Amino acid sequence: xxxxxxxxxxxxxxxxxxxxxxxxxxxxxxxxxxxxxxxxxxxxxxxxxxxxxxxxxxxxxxxxxxxxxxxxxxxxxxxxxxxxxxxxxxxxxxxxxxxxxxxxxxxxxxxxxxxxxxxxxxxxxxxxxxxxxxxxxxxxxxxxxxxxxxxxxxxxxxxxxxxxxxxxxxxxxxxxxxxxxxxxxxxxxxxxxxxxxxxxxxxxxxxxxxxxxxxxxxxxxxxxxxxxxxxxxxxxxxxxxxxxxxxxxxxxxxxxxxxxxxxxxxxxxxxxxxxxxxxxxxxxxxxxxxxxxxxxxxxxxxxxxxxxxxxxxxxxxxxx
Amino acid sequence: xxxxxxxxxxxxxxxxxxxxxxxxxxxxxxxxxxxxxxxxxxxxxxxxxxxxxxxxxxxxxxxxxxxxxxxxxxxxxxxxxxxxxxxxxxxxxxxxxxxxxxxxxxxxxxxxxxxxxxxxxxxxxxxxxxxxxxxxxxxxxxxxxxxxxxxxxxxxxxxxxxxxxxxxxxxxxxxxxxxxxxxxxxxxxxxxxxxxxxxxxxxxxxxxxxxxxxxxxxxxxxxxxxxxxxxxxxxxxxxxxxxxxxxxxxxxxxxxxxxxxxxxxxxxxxxxxxxxxxxxxxxxxxxxxxxxxxxxxxxxxxxxxxxxxxxxxxxxxxxxxxxxxxxxxxxxxxxxxxxxxxxxxxxxxxxxxxxxxxxxxxxxxxxxxxxxxxxxxxxxxxxxxxxxxxxxxxxxxxxxxxxxxxxxxxxxxxxxxxxxxxxxxxxxxxxxxxxxxxxxxxxxxxxxxxxxxxxxxxxxxxxxxxxxxxxxxxxxxxxxxxxxxxx
Numbered sequence: 102x103x104x105x106x107x108x109x110x111x112x113x114x115x116x117x118x119x120x121x122x123x124x125x126x127x128x129x130x131x132x133x134x135x136x137x138x139x140x141x142x143x144x145x146x147x148x149x150x151x152x153x154x155x156x157x158x159x160x161x162x163x164x165x166x167x168x169x170x171x172x173x174x175x176x177x178x179x180x181x182x183x184x185x186x187x188x189x190x191x192x193x194x195x196x197x198x199x200x201x202x203x204x205x206x207x208x209x210x211x212x213x214x215x216x217x218x219x220x221x222x223x224x225x226x227x228x229x230x231x232x233x234x235x236x237x238x239x240x241x242x243x244x245x246x247x248x249x250x251x252x253x254x255x256x257x258x259x260x261x262x263x264x265x266x267x268x269x270x271x272x273x274x275x276x277x278x279x280x281x282x283x284x285x286x287x288x289x290x291x292x293x294x295x296x297x298x299x300x301x302x303x304x305x306x307x308x309x310x311x312x313x314x315x316x317x318x319x320x321x322x323x324x325x326x327x328x329x330x331x332x333x334x335x336x337x338x339x340x341x342x343x344x345x346x347x348x349x350x351x352x353x354x355x356x357x358x359x360x361x362x363x364x365x366x367x368x369x370x371x372x373x374x375x376x377x378x379x380x381x382x383x384x385x386x387x388x389x390x391x392x393x394x395x396x397x398x399x400x401x402x403x404x405x406x407x408x409x410x411x412x413x414x415x416x417x418x419x420x421x
Numbered sequence: 422x423x424x425x426x427x428x429x430x431x432x433x434x435x436x437x438x439x440x441x442x443x444x445x446x447x448x449x450x451x452x453x454x455x456x457x458x459x460x461x462x463x464x465x466x467x468x469x470x471x472x473x474x475x476x477x478x479x480x481x482x483x484x485x486x487x488x489x490x491x492x493x494x495x496x497x498x499x500x501x502x503x504x505x506x507x508x509x510x511x512x513x514x515x516x517x518x519x520x521x522x523x524x525x526x527x528x529x530x531x532x533x534x535x536x537x538x539x540x541x542x543x544x545x546x547x548x549x550x551x552x553x554x555x556x557x558x559x560x561x562x563x564x565x566x567x568x569x570x571x572x573x574x575x576x577x578x579x580x581x582x583x584x585x586x587x588x589x590x591x592x593x594x595x596x597x598x599x600x601x602x603x604x605x606x607x608x609x610x611x612x613x614x615x616x617x618x619x620x621x622x623x624x625x626x627x628x629x630x631x632x633x634x635x636x637x638x639x640x641x642x643x644x645x646x647x648x649x650x651x652x653x654x655x656x657x658x659x660x661x662x663x664x665x666x667x668x669x670x671x672x673x674x675x676x677x678x679x680x681x682x683x684x685x686x687x688x689x690x691x692x693x694x695x696x697x698x699x700x701x702x703x704x705x706x707x708x709x710x711x712x713x714x715x716x717x718x719x720x721x722x723x724x725x726x727x728x729x730x731x732x733x734x735x736x737x738x739x740x741x742x743x744x745x746x747x748x749x750x751x752x753x754x755x756x757x758x759x760x761x762x763x764x765x766x767x768x769x770x771x772x773x774x775x776x777x778x779x780x781x782x783x784x785x786x787x788x789x790x791x792x793x794x795x796x797x798x799x800x801x802x803x804x805x806x807x808x809x810x811x812x813x814x815x816x817x818x819x820x821x822x823x824x825x826x827x828x829x830x831x832x833x834x835x836x837x838x839x840x841x842x843x844x845x846x847x848x849x850x851x852x853x854x855x856x857x858x859x860x861x862x863x864x865x866x867x868x869x870x871x872x873x874x875x876x877x878x879x880x881x882x883x884x885x886x887x888x889x890x891x892x893x894x895x896x897x898x899x900x901x902x903x904x905x906x907x908x
Binding site for chain 2: 116118120121223226227230231232235257258260268269270272273274275276277278
């Protein structure tokens with residue numbers, strides 16, 4: 102499949118808060134696709150995205166859009182509407198992964214460990230008097246508590262409420278990014294990421310080497326640092342106790358299958374310092390492709406170099 | 422094992438020991454660890470959309486500078502001295518430009534020795550060169566809180582530790598400064614300089630009082646510390662009495678025959694003429710000046726002779742009444758900015774109401790507004806740009822730790838047309854209303870039981886349940902309202 106020369110529309114940028122990262126991911130994907138001999142049409146996703154796709158008639162769309170629209174199934178659904186093959190997961194899987202609360206319910210039903218949580222929509226604050234339940238939620242999840250928008254890949258809006266008084270502000274902050282908020286038990290432990298790629302046709306998906314993100318000088322894990330060169334040290338493959346790597350990879354593959362991911366995805370986990378157990382935080386269906394991104398890093402560690410990774414990602418458009 | 426997923430790596434030989442990033446990172450200087458992009462800055466980049474009213478810039482209004490004058494000055498430069506304009510210039514700057522700087526300083530009541538001036542590429546370069554000259558990793562800079570957001574990455578790049586001192590309406594409290602200096606001494610940490618913007622501070626909008634100015638210079642002398650006086654806006658005072666520069670007080674108090682001893686003065690043409698000429702300057706004691714000069718040689722050899730000569734031509738011009746034209750232009754800017762400040766303060770009063778407070782600057786370009794302590798203006802910005810199309814600088818960017826200042830925002834009025842100021846503030850308020858409503862609702866329940874907020878906050882929270890009504894405003898109507906006001 103990779104031998105075919107195709108016209109590839111790289112969708113990048115867009116209006117989400119992760120626009121800057123997306124532009125960088127897109128630019129790197131474009132360069133790799135050109136090196137692979139494909140013809141690239143770069144499209145900064147805006148008002149004219151569909152028009153340009155219809156005009157240029159590419160063979161396939163490479164989705165390098167992070168965050169809103171690109172990751173939540175919106176763009177994928179539109180691409181299906183115009184019968185254009187595209188990379189990565191389908192709209193349903195995108196929705197299941199991007200809605201972190203939905204993903205957690207699905208994981209709980211399937212017996213996949215994930216930190217205890219509570220979730221509600223903005224309307225519940227306005228119309229259902231959520232405030233009255235906050236002490237109970239606080240007692241159940243404990244402090245510090247992680248408060249985040251239920252859908253949002255960027256570091257923005259993620260807060261640690263150290264005590265009950267900080268909850269209202271943190272909730273309002275998270276609701277600035279999405280209409281649903283996720284309150285989650287804070288798990289102290291090691292931060293792991295496992296990327297999963299579809300295997301050869303007929304074969305099972307494979308998990309890439311585990312990456313550990315070790316933040317520098319932070320009181321709590323600073324979510325921003327994950328995206329920044331130098332703020333976090335990445336170790337790949339992560340040096341983990343016996344059996345943990347295999348368990349993390351197995352867990353990531355389970356989640357990948359459970360949420361119906363296709364092509365590639367990155368699963369974020371925590372290794373609980375207290376219990377030694379693994380727990381799954383979330384799944385990212387359009388992982389970053391920048392110089393600092395984890396999917397290319399993990400692929401690299403298994404000798405799947407960047408261009409080949411991009412080729413594999415492109416193949417996913419034709420193996421659905 | 423999963424790890425051997427691909428045979429494809431063939432031609433590249435041995436397995437790389439690390440990912441690309443790690444390969445580069447091994448080559449990066451340690452200081453780059455402090456240089457970071459951030460999700461917040463990425464978000465700020467998104468505000469550069471045509472339909473967004475931006476109150477986020479640090480911009481003066483350059484639209485009032487006559488195009489014909491610009492053309493005339495440039496052609497004069499070309500006619501009289503093309504070869505020199507296109508050549509390298511001396512690192513310290515052209516004499517003719519230094520003469521202009523002497524005039525600007527004199528207009529602020531500060532007389533200087535032209536030999537103590539270095540022309541720089543914007544005022545920003547002075548901050549960089551001063552850090553380059555004075556700061557070893559771990560050295561301490563004492564700055565105001567909040568401080569100029571543009572200085573934060575520079576301080577970080579030189580691995581300075583920054584102690585920020587919370588200002589009040591008279592600027593940096595010097596007794597607090599002395600306490601911090603005492604503490605630093607007892608901790609064996611070494612402060613190198615005190616960074617201050619005494620006039621119409623960016624972003625705080627406040628001005629350091631005269632007694633504090635005097636005391637600050639005295640403290641510098643008592644402790645042998647340098648002061649970096651960043652004064653881009655001094656001439657843009659539109660009301661109240663002008664205060665002497667720290668540089669002139671230093672010359673008066675402790676100086677060497679009328680020259681400043683411990684003050685490095687930073688000036689710029691950016692706010693009184695144009696940021697596009699990229700010209701600023703430092704006035705510094707000679708031993709410091711020599712190091713700044715060496716630092717500048719390494720950085721860019723010299724600032725652009727083209728724009729230096731443009732400035733020199735400009736300073737030759739006379740207004741109809743015989744005054745220097747540059748002064749007349751500054752006068753014009755003062756009137757313009759004063760009106761815009763009034764428009765902004767009026768809009769804040771109308772739309773922000775009781776739950777917020779803001780500074781009332783007597784000059785400069787910015788208002789610093791502070792909301793209910795539980796509102797995070799970074800989050801607010803995410804909504805404001807998305808839902809309403811308005812941008813501002815979140816307060817956290819003015820703090821080294823990126824955490825304090827979370828409920829404040831910097832608002833630029835100088836570079837924004839009156840109507841956009843009004844509409845921009847209204848848009849921020851419209852973004853804020855639902856948040857305030859949500860917060861009020863949430864506080865009505867759990868939080869007040871879990872621990873009552875301080876009295877002052879309670880007072881602010883009291884009217885908020887009423888604001889919940891505002892939440893019910895249909896979005897479409899708001900959109901229609903906005904459109905009808907578009908011009």
